[in-house]
Amino acid sequence: MGNPIIELRDTAFTAQNKTIVRGINLALNQGQTCALIGPSGGGKSTVLKLAAGLILPTAGEAYFNGQGISTMTRQQTLVFRKEAAFVFQDSALWANQNIRQILELPLKIHFPSISQRERTQRIVEILALVGYKRDLDIRPAALSMGEQKLIAFARALTCDPSLLYLDEWTESLDDTSARRMVRLVKKRQEAGHTIVFVSHNLAVIKELAQRICMIVDGRLALDISGEELANNDNLSRMIEKGIAE
Ligand SMILES: Nc1ncnc2c1ncn2[C@@H]1O[C@H](COP(=O)(O)OP(=O)(O)O)[C@@H](O)[C@H]1O
Ligand SMILES: [Mg+2]
Structure with missing residues (x-):
């Protein structure tokens, strides 16, 4: 099995006197694809974000390759940030930057020595991959939610991460774009990359996830394999209904 690439050990996150998640234990091996499911507001x-090191647990610890994320040196954090890319539920693009600037930033941080020409080439390649066809000089506000998601996806892929975190990533996309993103993720999966994603889309979950973790009221309520989901019609129906209950 080897050591987990990502591990949450008894983690909790409290903000504004509210415990949002608690007692979360989750270990993912390199190359695993894990879907996080559950009702809205449950803590997915x-x-x-805890698994990606974007927020630090208020109890317990999150680990990347056995290293506690909260105790990483600046250099270790930089390596982790290059390897681990995140697509936010709301895309979270810089409002005052144009698309070119948004996509250049990770390359400037993680590949400071490459030329402007190489950066442009990489950006054009990535945009073709995600199927974005509009201008590079416009700002996010001029884009639809779906187009913003494509840019968020493109930004996540610019530095060729080995770990991908995707939050409700097909939700605002049209069917063609959603299919294209699933294919892109599948390719990365086949290349041995590690993927953690949040989704309410049963077909996507069944197609990609080897492991399914359900978060309810801030707790890990269920942790099953893709095969177990395939054989569990009740759970499939719950996912299709948005696990509203
Ligand atoms: N930093 C925060 N401060 C206060 N409340 C938060 C914070 N982050 C999340 N929450 C709240 O915690 C709950 C779970 O949030 P979230 O993890 O976004 O759930 P999900 O993704 O499952 O919908 C929500 O009610 C949300 O408003
Ligand atoms: Mg969410």
Whole structure:
């Protein structure tokens, strides 16, 4: 099995006197694809951000390759940030930057020595991959939610991360774009990359996830394999209904 690439050990996250998630234990091996499911407000995005080191647990610890994320040196953090890319539920693009600037930033941080020409080439390649066809000189506000998601996806892929965190990533996309993103993720999966995603889309979950974790009221309520989901019609129906209960 080897050591987990990502591990949450008894983690909790409290903000504004509210415990949002607690007692979360989750270990993912390199190359695993894990879907986080559950009702809205249950804590899926919080668990995803803890696993990505974007927020630090208020109890317990999150680990990347055995290293506690909260105790990383600046250099270790930089390596982790290059390897681990995140697509936010709301895309979270810089409002005052144009698309070119948004996509250049990770390359400037993680590949400071490459030329402007190489950066442009990489950006054009990535945009073709995600199927974005509009201008590079416009700002996010001029884009639809779906187009913003494509840019968020493109930004996440610019530095060729080995770990991908995707939060409700097909939700605002049209069917063609959603299919294209699923294919892109599948390719990365086949290349041995590690993927953690939040989704309410049963077909996407069944197609990609080897492991499914359900977060309810801030707790890990269920942790099953893709095969177990395939054989569990009740759970499939719950996911299709948005696990509203
Ligand atoms: N930093 C925060 N401060 C206060 N409340 C938060 C914070 N982050 C999340 N929450 C709240 O915690 C709950 C779970 O949030 P979230 O992880 O986004 O759930 P999900 O992604 O499953 O919908 C929500 O009610 C949300 O408003
Ligand atoms: Mg969420």
